[in-house]
Amino acid sequence: MSILETEQQRLINRFHAQKPIRSWSMIISIFGDCVAPRGGELWMGNITEIMQMIGVNSGVVRTAMSRLASDGWLERTRIGRNSFYRLTKMGCEAFDQATPRIYARGPARGDANWITAILSEGEGRSERREYLTDQGFGILAPNVLIKPDIGQQLPRSSDKIVFMQSMAPPEKAVQLARQAWNLEGLQQGYREFIETYSDLQALLECEGHAPIAPETALIIRVILIHDLRRLVLRDPELPLQALPEKWAGSVARELAAGIYNTLRDHGEIWLDSNARTTAGALPPPEPAFFERFQPL
Structure with a gap:
């Protein structure tokens, strides 16, 4: 061998x-x-x-x-x-x-920009949260998830999930990352x-x-x-x-x-x-x- x-x-x-x-x-x-x-x-x-x-x-x-x-x-x-x-x-x-x-x-490739996902209350929230974590989102709270914005198109919002873009200063980015x-x-x-x-x-x-x-x-x-x-x-x-x-x-x-x-x-x-x-x-x-x- x-x-x-x-x-x-x-x-x-x-x-x-x-x-x-x-x-x-x-x-x-x-x-x-x-x-x-x-x-x-x-x-x-x-x-x-x-x-x-x-x-x-x-x-x-x-x-x-x-x-x-x-x-x-x-x-x-x-x-x-x-x-x-x-x-x-x-x-x-x-x-x-x-x-x-x-x-x-x-x-x-990430910088100081983030995509935030807000989940609505009600049936199916845990399944939607699992779907988002499979897509690279981290969990800040039961209904709030974040993901680095690396230039991809912002997902389309719905009555179940609302997506927003935001920016965080470096010190805040470290805190968010460790939490999520x-x-x-x-x-x-x-x-x-x-x-x-x-x-x-x-x-x-x-x-x-x-x-x-x-x-x-x-x-x-x-x-x-x-x-x-x-x-x-x-x-x-x-x-x-x-x-x-x-x-x-x-x-x-x-x-x-x-x-x-x-x-x-x-x-x-x-x-x-x-x-x-x-x-x-x-x-x-x-x-x-x-x-x-x-x-x-």
């Missing part, structure tokens, strides 16, 4: 040490990283094979795929005895929103990510390392993005003045970018050679795929 394969096994063991394992979430990472930029459809046999390389058996994979289909992420097509899964409109929209955040690099988000928990998560992947980065930077097998590159790449995704989608992208000192988020992103850019094309070789859709071979990636983790 090569040193890189040993690193792969260490990451797989780490994934299985997390309880619960959440295999369905790993499948989401596979679709987001490998399938969405290539048309959004993949043969069930390929999904099973990739997950088996991560140590997840076919029965667990079938259960996870059924859950993702019932939750509206995927839809199934059967041709003979073969099943193919395609991202639904909901799934595509979710990836379109998440992808720029996951594969970004550089400092946070668990930044220390996120900071610790980024530090653990750096600790987990620093040795791998050093290994890949060594000129004498063994050739990178396509399947090894693919699996490490998928696990890397899976771990990063779970952090950055919780990251509100606060302005720099609102972040704790020695913020680890930027370091973690640069670390991920270096590893991903080294492994990306090797992993694509496996997909080119093995991945199938209802129309045959998996189509090539869209141009935006090659812009991932590129410098600003």
Whole structure:
């Protein structure tokens, strides 16, 4: 077993040490990283094979795929005895929103501007609050949430949610951030990510390392993005003045970018050679795929 394969096994063991394992979430990472930029459809046999390389058996994979289909992420097509899964409109929209955040690099884009959401009283408020936190809002009060304004279009207000733009001075931004988000928990998560992947980065930077097998590159790449995704989608992208000192988020992103850019094309070789859709071979990636983790 090569040193890189040993690193792969260490990451797989780490994934299985997390309880619960959440295999369905790993499948989401596979679709987001490998399938969405290539048309959004993949043969069930390929999904099973990739997950088996991560140590997840076919029965667990079938259960996870059924859950993702019932939750509206995927839809199934059967041709003979073969099943193919395609991202639904909901799934595509979710990836379109998440992808720029996951594969970004550089400092946070926020400044002193904020978007405030005011929730109306009544039935459904908890569901609306959960929806907003999934979109990066932090909770100041049961009916007041905030999010950094990074130049996106202000959401449309309704009788259920009113959105407003505001500005806060630096000292107020720090206070708001600490009140609305668990930044220390996120900071610790980024530090653990750096600790987990620093040795791998050093290994890949060594000129004498063994050739990178396509399947090894693919699996490490998928696990890397899976771990990063779970952090950055919780990251509100606060302005720099609102972040704790020695913020680890930027370091973690640069670390991920270096590893991903080294492994990306090797992993694509496996997909080119093995991945199938209802129309045959998996189509090539869209141009935006090659812009991932590129410098600003």
